[in-house]
């Protein structure tokens with residue numbers, strides 16, 4: 001039955017995931033292979049962006065993740081042009097309610113609380129929900145004496161929530177400080193891209209700052225900097241390697257080595273007697 | 278006045294700058310320079326002065342008054358060393374139990390390559406986090422433009438005042454317009470949707486106080502502002518250092534509008 005066969009073919013091509021092209025060298029790889037390689041280009045080593053769930057799966061001990069604060073949803077309280085639409089599209093695209101996923105997990109057997117930002121969701125800009133979830137993550141961790149591991153990726157504050165989004169920077173910073181004052185560890189993993197108000201708050205407030213190779217990390221956008229400075233910028237400007245050179249991060253760790261590095265750090269900061277539920 | 282008219286008023290070149298307020302509000306000021314790390318940013322003026330009978334630490338963003346001082350001050354866009362100077366003076370104030378008064382007036386933190394190299398993001402992040410932990414009273418006054426993180430780095434305070442025509446925004450209305458409509462000329466519309474006015478700040482609890490403007494009688498206006506500052510500092514003097522820190526955290530903790538299932 002040729003008609004049925006062609007229909008099956010059509011379905012097959014529709015269902016088969018399209019190959020993923022490396023953003024640096026443009027080489028295409030089957031989606032399955034790219035995902036197995038943790039979205040690191042097998043040809044040139046470029047670390048491509050990764051969604052929050054894949055990141056969690058690649059980082060924590062299998063089956064150890066327990067999501068927290070997943071029932072918070074953003075509101076278009078300023079009736080900002082296009083915001084309601086943007087939220088709906090982002091939800092459909094990612095299957096997430098917001099741009100950050102939080103929860104408890106074990107890494108190499110070590111308990112911690114995680115927050116993972118997902119740049120696919122409105123560039124993981126920080127509005128009320130992102131700010132609130134991360135604040136609660138630090139409060140929860142402080143209450144239970146647990147370390148926080150934060151994967152940052154963000155375009156900055158969420159313009160659509162106006163000044164309320166700016167205030168999230170101070171809210172989260174206050175929670176980070178309280179968690180820190182209690183002697184708890186906070187490790188930031190700076191992922192591509194970490195910019196604007198997120199760089200200017202909790203991304204830079206970790207006890208230990210790790211970056212992924214090649215990640216863009218900065219405050220102002222490159223184009224704005226170019227217009228302001230009116231000179232050519234070095235090629236690696238605002239890249240992880242540039243920040244390391246200028247003393248603003250502790251180390252660069254390839255994605256495949258992250259779980260082991262984080263496990264070691266967590267082990268070395270273990271408190272003598274914690275009562276972990 | 279529309280939001281856009283207020284934006285223009287906030288940016289008006291004849292509007293008093295941070296340094297003018299310092300001179301009018303405080304007596305026997307001693308200016309303190311430098312961040313002890315890299316340099317001295319002229320965009321931020323800081324020091325110790327007397328507010329009535331009380332020594333206070335003041336930190337003011339200053340746009341400058343003529344082309345030379347404006348160039349030297351980067352038109353009031355602070356560099357990392359400016360924020361670090363501010364933080365140094367805040368820590369010093371905390372050591373000596375002095376209240377801190379910040380005067381904020383900036384389009385935003387400076388966006389040059391040198392600022393990025395020296396960690397503009399880190400400098401702002403550090404200021405905000407350390408301000409949330411200060412154990413002395415902090416009052417910030419937005420006297421002109423409160424431009425996003427570059428303003429918040431001196432406004433993570435116990436109380437925030439807005440001048441009548443001052444604005445406070447997460448992004449410049451020009452930037453917002455060019456993102457939203459690919460048309461930076463639609464500034465007026467952007468100013469409207471962003472909610473940037475003093476009345477907006479009061480409504481959303483971002484600012485406690487709106488200060489009436491009367492620049493023709495600037496000394497009188499500042500005398501009244503001084504009375505408001507003294508009133509609030511007297512109230513905060515009742516709080517313990519821990520309570521000052523805790524109530525500041527609670528002030529910011531409540532910000533956020535969302536649904537919870």
Ligand SMILES: [Zn+2]
Pocket residue numbers: 022023024025026027041042043044045046
């Ligand atoms: Zn590649």
